[in-house]
Amino acid sequence: MYAVTVLTLLLLFAILALSLNLITGVAGQVTLGHAAFFGVGAYTLAYLTTEAGVGFGPALAASVLAAGVVGLALGAVSLRLREDFLAIATIGVNFVAVAAFLYLPYFGGAFGISDIPRPAGPLGFFGLVLLAFAFTAWLHERVRASDLGLALLALRESEAAAAALGVDVRRFKVTAFALGCALAGLAGGLYASYIRVIHPEDFGFPLSVTLLAMVAVGGMGTLWGPIAGAVLLGGFAQAFAFVQNYQLFLYGLLLALTMRYRPQGLLGRRP
Amino acid sequence: MRQVFMALAVLLGVALAQAPVKVGVLAPLSGFAAADGRSALTGIELAVEEINAQGGLLGRPVELVVYDDQADPKQAVNFARRLVELDKVAFVIGASYSGASLAAAPVVNEAGIPFIAAYAVAPDITRDKPYVFRMGLLGTVQGRVGAELAHELGAKRVAILTIQNDFGRALEAGFRERAQVLGLEIVYRDTYPLGNKNFTPILARLRAARPEVLYASAYFSEAANLVRQVRSLGMEVRVIGQEGYDSPKFIELAGDAAEGVLITTTLDRDSTDPAVQRFLEAYRERAGIPADMVGASGYAAMQVMALAAQRAGGLDGEALREALAQLEEVETVVGHVFYWTEDGDPVKTATVQEVREGRFRRFMKFDRIEVLKP
Amino acid sequence: MDWVTFGYLAVDGLAVGSVYALTALGLTLVYGLLRVLHVAHAGVYAVGAYGGWLAYSATEHLGFALAAGALAATLFGLFLEWWFYRPLAGKPPLIPLIGSIGLFLATGDLLRILFGPYQQSLPALEPRPVLFLGAVGVTAPQVAVLLGTALLLLGVYGVTARTRLGLAWRALAQDLEVASALGIHPPRHTALAFALASALAGVAGVLIGVYYNQVYPTMGDVPAYKALAVVVLGGLGSVWGTVAAGVLLGLVESLALAFLGNAFPPEGVAFLALIVVLLVRPQGLFGR
Numbered sequence: 001m002y003a004v005t006v007l008t009l010l011l012l013f014a015i016l017a018l019s020l021n022l023i024t025g026v027a028g029q030v031t032l033g034h035a036a037f038f039g040v041g042a043y044t045l046a047y048l049t050t051e052a053g054v055g056f057g058p059a060l061a062a063s064v065l066a067a068g069v070v071g072l073a074l075g076a077v078s079l080r081l082r083e084d085f086l087a088i089a090t091i092g093v094n095f096v097a098v099a100a101f102l103y104l105p106y107f108g109g110a111f112g113i114s115d116i117p118r119p120a121g122p123l124g125f126f127g128l129v130l131l132a133f134a135f136t137a138w139l140h141e142r143v144r145a146s147d148l149g150l151a152l153l154a155l156r157e158s159e160a161a162a163a164a165l166g167v168d169v170r171r172f173k174v175t176a177f178a179l180g181c182a183l184a185g186l187a188g189g190l191y192a193s194y195i196r197v198i199h200p201e202d203f204g205f206p207l208s209v210t211l212l213a214m215v216a217v218g219g220m221g222t223l224w225g226p227i228a229g230a231v232l233l234g235g236f237a238q239a240f241a242f243v244q245n246y247q248l249f250l251y252g253l254l255l256a257l258t259m260r261y262r263p264q265g266l267l268g269r270r271p
Numbered sequence: 272m273r274q275v276f277m278a279l280a281v282l283l284g285v286a287l288a289q290a291p292v293k294v295g296v297l298a299p300l301s302g303f304a305a306a307d308g309r310s311a312l313t314g315i316e317l318a319v320e321e322i323n324a325q326g327g328l329l330g331r332p333v334e335l336v337v338y339d340d341q342a343d344p345k346q347a348v349n350f351a352r353r354l355v356e357l358d359k360v361a362f363v364i365g366a367s368y369s370g371a372s373l374a375a376a377p378v379v380n381e382a383g384i385p386f387i388a389a390y391a392v393a394p395d396i397t398r399d400k401p402y403v404f405r406m407g408l409l410g411t412v413q414g415r416v417g418a419e420l421a422h423e424l425g426a427k428r429v430a431i432l433t434i435q436n437d438f439g440r441a442l443e444a445g446f447r448e449r450a451q452v453l454g455l456e457i458v459y460r461d462t463y464p465l466g467n468k469n470f471t472p473i474l475a476r477l478r479a480a481r482p483e484v485l486y487a488s489a490y491f492s493e494a495a496n497l498v499r500q501v502r503s504l505g506m507e508v509r510v511i512g513q514e515g516y517d518s519p520k521f522i523e524l525a526g527d528a529a530e531g532v533l534i535t536t537t538l539d540r541d542s543t544d545p546a547v548q549r550f551l552e553a554y555r556e557r558a559g560i561p562a563d564m565v566g567a568s569g570y571a572a573m574q575v576m577a578l579a580a581q582r583a584g585g586l587d588g589e590a591l592r593e594a595l596a597q598l599e600e601v602e603t604v605v606g607h608v609f610y611w612t613e614d615g616d617p618v619k620t621a622t623v624q625e626v627r628e629g630r631f632r633r634f635m636k637f638d639r640i641e642v643l644k645p
Numbered sequence: 646m647d648w649v650t651f652g653y654l655a656v657d658g659l660a661v662g663s664v665y666a667l668t669a670l671g672l673t674l675v676y677g678l679l680r681v682l683h684v685a686h687a688g689v690y691a692v693g694a695y696g697g698w699l700a701y702s703a704t705e706h707l708g709f710a711l712a713a714g715a716l717a718a719t720l721f722g723l724f725l726e727w728w729f730y731r732p733l734a735g736k737p738p739l740i741p742l743i744g745s746i747g748l749f750l751a752t753g754d755l756l757r758i759l760f761g762p763y764q765q766s767l768p769a770l771e772p773r774p775v776l777f778l779g780a781v782g783v784t785a786p787q788v789a790v791l792l793g794t795a796l797l798l799l800g801v802y803g804v805t806a807r808t809r810l811g812l813a814w815r816a817l818a819q820d821l822e823v824a825s826a827l828g829i830h831p832p833r834h835t836a837l838a839f840a841l842a843s844a845l846a847g848v849a850g851v852l853i854g855v856y857y858n859q860v861y862p863t864m865g866d867v868p869a870y871k872a873l874a875v876v877v878l879g880g881l882g883s884v885w886g887t888v889a890a891g892v893l894l895g896l897v898e899s900l901a902l903a904f905l906g907n908a909f910p911p912e913g914v915a916f917l918a919l920i921v922v923l924l925v926r927p928q929g930l931f932g933r
Contacts, residue, residue: 096920263740
């Protein structure tokens with residue numbers, strides 16, 4: 001069961017990393033607020049299943065929808081901002097989301113929401129998460145291989161070139177945001193039901209940083225890169241529990257060393 | 272004399288030859304909560320050393336299995352599972368914050384292994400979990416003690432400043448409930464975020480409400496800034512804090528401004544109990560700084576678990592749980608525990624400490640059981 | 646609200662804001678030359694504060710503490726520039742950004758491993774009123790912060806506006822390629838910019854350590870993102886925009902808290918304002 005527990009979390013991280021990769025790796029939009037959408041999904045499911053008495057299935061669908069809609073809005077906003085400004089504006093989005101979880105009624109305030117129902121035992125739930133992961137990976141590949149995906153990849157190389165090819169740059173950016181955020185909402189709904197207790201700070205800026213690091217360390221724009229990043233960084237604390245006192249230090253160092261000596265990420269191809 | 276040593280050596284040899292009792296610890300050793308994690312772990316380690324020096328637990332040496340959960344629920348669940356399944360610990364001491372403890376406790380509970388939260392305050396940690404117990408004073412109970420103290424000081428007009436997390440919210444709820452009973456008038460209330468450093472704007476507002484007492488929940492680093500800024504604005508209000516202030520670092524960081532601040536807590540520095548004085552000295556020797564409430568709670572949690580194991584005569588989870596639930600009138604370094612409720616929360620004494628000449632000194636004891644019951 | 650209270654709030658806001666400005670200024674200098682978001686700048690700030698704390702513990706002298714803080718931060722900043730940023734010049738900005746975040750985390754945790762997790766006190770100045778503006782008392786740490794910032798800003802102004810070096814920097818910040826063609830050597834200049842930026846951060850770290858009487862491993866956490874917000878408000882790369890934005894943020898925070906209380910989450914409101922500003926003026930409040 002220990003292995004199942006650890007794997008469940010790693011798969012959730014992998015879903016998050018792939019969803020972020022659609023936005024950052026494929027469409028080239030750097031966002032440092034992805035945890036907010038994870039949180040929107042988690043809070044939606046938590047509220048619906050505890051307070052409103054909605055079943056797990058519809059609640060999870062609502063999580064995906066809610067995060068997707070907010071993502072769509074952010075996508076529209078992102079069109080106005082160039083790279084570095086966007087990165088910082090998304091930090092802002094994360095802080096605003098955490099503040100909303102903390103201050104809006106219904107969300108349990110500082111106490112968070114606890115006793116969130118889980119529809120299956122650990123093994124059954126792991127199967128569910130595996131399914132969600134498979135779906136995410138499939139969608140990720142569909143998007144990458146489709147006309148849309150190729151356009152998005154082109155967009156990453158050069159917006160002007162993409163526009164010249166007749167690609168609607170704006171539509172693609174917004175689509176990437178909406179899809180990526182909806183998938184983050186899926187992970188959030190599953191997470192809330194899995195861990196059964198959520199607090200506003202669980203979806204804060206540090207998690208966004210971790211997610212972006214997973215994508216970058218693994219290798220942006222690829223399929224296996226973000227997954228490898230999620231396993232490596234998400235499993236770091238478990239794998240390196242024996243160096244207890246130096247865990248966080250080594251984690252930080254790993255990020256710096258990877259970017260310094262292998263900037264394309266572990267599985268990324270040299271540009 | 273030689274024979275005594277020989278006998279001791281033999282006894283010790285027997286104890287050490289036995290397979291050790293593994294005890295799990297989840298504590299935040301890095302990240303923002305690292306200071307509290309370090310204190311709690313120091314307290315637990317001291318208790319284990321004492322137990323091992325006295326021949327171990329049920330004749331077996333105690334061995335700690337410690338994991339750094341970084342106060343993160345995700346890590347806490349993973350490590351709780353690991354303690355239960357891979358390390359096969361006899362019991363777990365939760366030395367982390369509420370969020371992480373709320374996530375870890377159900378995992379340990381489902382495995383039928385006792386868990387004791389050393390100092391986390393969220394009420395839900397123990398609820399509906401028969402194997403989960405608590406060592407610290409519930410936030411709501413401590414809030415009530417704060418209101419009793421304000422009343423004792425003869426205050427009528429009270430301001431409340433609450434840290435925006437479950438700790439602060441629970442304290443405020445208890446305080447307001449009791450304040451109403453006692454007829455205290457709440458003339459101002461506000462909240463502030465964790466890690467806040469600058470209180471001057473809030474204090475400027477608060478001053479206009481002319482309170483006699485300020486009941487402010489905080490951890491020691493925020494508290495130090497709060498009382499410094501109260502002082503530099505020249506305000507006359509009396510500050511009542513709680514166990515979040517309970518650290519020698521509060522006094523060091525606040526300097527003179529700490530003088531006269533009252534806190535409700537459970538570690539009584541002026542206790543006549545020799546066990547408390549022994550603990551205070553041993554802690555200072557080991558850590559290099561005086562003990563705080565968190566460290567004392569870790570120490571007490573380990574001792575209470577050991578006591579229950581002795582009563583149970585074994586380490587079987589069910590027997591241990593029953594022994595814990597039946598413990599009564601236990602003297603610990605963090606108060607006298609009358610008993611543990613059905614939920615697993617302690618009904619125990621509190622103390623009010625005042626900062627005088629740079630040290631925490633006893634202001635009054637608090638043992639009125641009708642207020643202390645959850 | 647009466648004038649005395651307002652006065653207290655204004656002084657408080659100015660003091661806090663000037664430290665924002667000081668921290669963010671270094672970020673802007675670095676951004677202007679390298680076009681990277683140097684998150685590890687907040688780590689440099691913490692290293693500076695620890696340098697100041699060690700020196701103060703040994704000498705009990707604020708001057709030495711400030712000098713040691715600046716020195717420690719400068720050395721650390723130069724190391725980062727040489728080992729990390731220089732080899733990554735020209736890479737997509739996300740790469741140095743992620744690495745910089747890693748460096749920031751590792752730096753904070755290294756400080757914890759070396760000096761322990763507890764807050765350390767830096768009691769160089771008592772928080773008592775030493776100066777009265779009418780009925781408004783200004784405390785010693787406030788005077789130190791305001792005076793320190795003013796002097797440093799004058800210094801930076803001198804360097805950037807009056808010397809050939811500053812001219813070269815501005816040329817570089819405007820157009821890297823043209824400047825290189827004109828014979829200005831980026832590596833030496835970026836190293837100098839890093840040294841200056843880091844020294845400013847180090848002094849800011851010591852000043853904040855004194856102001857709140859606390860030095861601790863995670864003290865860079867809040868400046869890490871707040872300084873980014875200030876830099877963006879100021880219009881990324883604009884020195885005076887950054888200073889104005891920092892001071893403005895400090896004042897607004899102080900006054901907003903006093904008028905509205907914490908009924909609204911302060912951090913959330915600040916960032917909501919940032920997003921709105923960016924939507925209206927995508928180039929920042931003071932950007933061109």
